[in-house]
Amino acid sequence: MKLLNVLNPWHRSQPPLARYRQQRRGVRLKTWLSAAPVHLTLVAIALLWTLPTAGLWISSLRPAADLSQSGWWTVFQHPFELTQYSLQNYRDVLTAEHMGRAFLNSLMITLPATLIPVAIATLAAYGLAWMRFPGRQMIMVGIVGLLVVPLQMTLIPVLRSYRDLGLVGQFAAVWLAHTGYGLPLGIYLLRNYIGSLPREVLDAAAIDGASHWQTLTKLVVPLSLPAIASFAVFQFLWVWNDFLVALVYLGAANEVAPVTVQLSRLVGSRGQDWHLLTAGAFVTMVVPLAVFFALQRQFVRGILAGSLKG
Amino acid sequence: MILANVYRRGLRGFLPWFYVGPALLFLLLYLVLPTVQTVYLSFLDGRSQQFVGWDNYRVLLTNPATGIALRNNLLWLVGVTGVSVGLGLVLAVLLDRVRYEPIIKGLIFMPMAISFVGASVIWRFVYAYRPAGQEQLGLLNAIVTALGGQPMGWTVETCWPLADWAPITLPGVGWEWSCWGIPFLNTLALMTIMIWLQTGFCMVLLSAAVKGIPADVVDAARVDGATELQIFWRMTVPLIRPTIAVVATTVVIVVLKVFDIVWVMTGGQQETEVLASRMIKEMFNFREFGRGSAIAVLLLLAVVPVMVSSMRRFRDGEDGL
Numbered sequence: 315m316k317l318l319n320v321l322n323p324w325h326r327s328q329p330p331l332a333r334y335r336q337q338r339r340g341v342r343l344k345t346w347l348s349a350a351p352v353h354l355t356l357v358a359i360a361l362l363w364t365l366p367t368a369g370l371w372i373s374s375l376r377p378a379a380d381l382s383q384s385g386w387w388t389v390f391q392h393p394f395e396l397t398q399y400s401l402q403n404y405r406d407v408l409t410a411e412h413m414g415r416a417f418l419n420s421l422m423i424t425l426p427a428t429l430i431p432v433a434i435a436t437l438a439a440y441g442l443a444w445m446r447f448p449g450r451q452m453i454m455v456g457i458v459g460l461l462v463v464p465l466q467m468t469l470i471p472v473l474r475s476y477r478d479l480g481l482v483g484q485f486a487a488v489w490l491a492h493t494g495y496g497l498p499l500g501i502y503l504l505r506n507y508i509g510s511l512p513r514e515v516l517d518a519a520a521i522d523g524a525s526h527w528q529t530l531t532k533l534v535v536p537l538s539l540p541a542i543a544s545f546a547v548f549q550f551l552w553v554w555n556d557f558l559v560a561l562v563y564l565g566a567a568n569e570v571a572p573v574t575v576q577l578s579r580l581v582g583s584r585g586q587d588w589h590l591l592t593a594g595a596f597v598t599m600v601v602p603l604a605v606f607f608a609l610q611r612q613f614v615r616g617i618l619a620g621s622l623k624g
Numbered sequence: 625m626i627l628a629n630v631y632r633r634g635l636r637g638f639l640p641w642f643y644v645g646p647a648l649l650f651l652l653l654y655l656v657l658p659t660v661q662t663v664y665l666s667f668l669d670g671r672s673q674q675f676v677g678w679d680n681y682r683v684l685l686t687n688p689a690t691g692i693a694l695r696n697n698l699l700w701l702v703g704v705t706g707v708s709v710g711l712g713l714v715l716a717v718l719l720d721r722v723r724y725e726p727i728i729k730g731l732i733f734m735p736m737a738i739s740f741v742g743a744s745v746i747w748r749f750v751y752a753y754r755p756a757g758q759e760q761l762g763l764l765n766a767i768v769t770a771l772g773g774q775p776m777g778w779t780v781e782t783c784w785p786l787a788d789w790a791p792i793t794l795p796g797v798g799w800e801w802s803c804w805g806i807p808f809l810n811t812l813a814l815m816t817i818m819i820w821l822q823t824g825f826c827m828v829l830l831s832a833a834v835k836g837i838p839a840d841v842v843d844a845a846r847v848d849g850a851t852e853l854q855i856f857w858r859m860t861v862p863l864i865r866p867t868i869a870v871v872a873t874t875v876v877i878v879v880l881k882v883f884d885i886v887w888v889m890t891g892g893q894q895e896t897e898v899l900a901s902r903m904i905k906e907m908f909n910f911r912e913f914g915r916g917s918a919i920a921v922l923l924l925l926a927v928v929p930v931m932v933s934s935m936r937r938f939r940d941g942e943d944g945l
Binding site (some may be wrong): 349352353355357358359360363364365366367369370373381382384385386387421434435437438440441442445446447450453457460462463464465466467468469470471472479492493494495497498501526530551552553555556557558573577578581588591592594595598599602603605606607610614618 | 638640641643644646647648650651653654655656657658660661662665668711715718719721722727728730732733734735736738739740741742744746747748749750759760761762763766820823824828829832863866877880881883884887888891900903904907913916917920923924927930
């Protein structure tokens, strides 16, 4: 065999690394083919999972007249004929159907309703992880218990006190409510992460004379930025996508309704206006999908940190 | 000197509450107190605020609509949890062997970013119904038509008749069994949306657990001649059972609270209702706050077993600290 290799000029002319790579490639192809069922299953499920969203997206780009006449998959008969696509649906839904206003409302609701709980949860998580005080174990158990209280449970009493305070229909009503509802998960995730930071670092800071506040802001927050970011993404998606809290505490008035409530009204009142529904649904999804794809890694890491350690 | 010491120690004792206090205040105001109040309200008449004892519960439990809602909740619980955890597990195991894992994961996990309302609109386009003869706008009905079947209202009909392609009523049997075929078609259609939303979440968590299984152990089993199925049932599943339990718990909690999908897809039409949508209906459509509260208490009672088990798990995890 060795002799053959020496005598074979073609074989010798190849540098050893390329030869090795070629051999590896052959092996890889063989294993790939034997694993074909696995690949087929995975690709099929991924396609199946993407199909509904893809269908909606294609539909939203079709003129209203076409949309009500034929299914979205008919565009694939001539996929590159650009006349069958238009942005008119988006223009209509943003101007005529209050979706533009609702988009701004959603931002107005989501930003404070993300920042406030993140700040409060970070404070509490630090306190519960690194400070000694009576009852902290009980508090932590209580917070885990609250994690599963259905928020429907609290609607009527909170709505009543909001009525008394004149808060119904005000953005502040949902900011505060989302803070309350988001805190158990936030404290739980962040405490797990902050509690797992190396003890020595914090002890060193204490010996150097750092106060708790300095330790928190200069040491713990920078170190736990991944966890804080992931809770922020989680809270952001949850608030942006929320329907129930906004519907109950804000109502459906155009001035305050967020995109989800506005979209549900579109479904209810105009179930037949497919073109507005498609574009409207996509308007509601743009921001969360962008956030999700930009921060997917962080998001996943945060969920894993919380769920696997518990 | 002494006074300063007392002052400082006092301040130090107070300091933790500066950190934990705001959170506790919010939890108290938005979760603890309202829950207690709701339990109290469930014993009052919604309009007159008179104490009526168990009346609200009695009315609810004798109302057939509650029975349907309970039945549907049970269907959701078993069906959605079973399918999304099972499918997530299979996907996690398969994904462990391929290189393009992040792409597939991203695509299947994506619905996580979509609201329940948005998902409902997406699925209206899958389930859209038009009578036969016209061109179908809904993908599912287009496929059924292409295969020679009759298009149907997936979210409206209670049964997918398989025998004779037409419903057959069995005399003397309740309407649930009035057909030969797949019952609860409308509820199954709504459950599919939830499965679509939850599978990615299960897959991501389970996939992390699968990756945590030491490779040499699995290789050793493979060398000893274990088939893939044996490895899956005898090794993978037992080794990651704790994670499976956590994931299933999470899905159960989400499923019990579900309301948006039912509300937007069918407007709380009777056969598809669940407890949560029933509750919103009692509150806003009928202004029956007492009965609404009673349903909320029933919901809480359904969650309590889950809560107890997850608290126990939390304490177990705490032992290491």
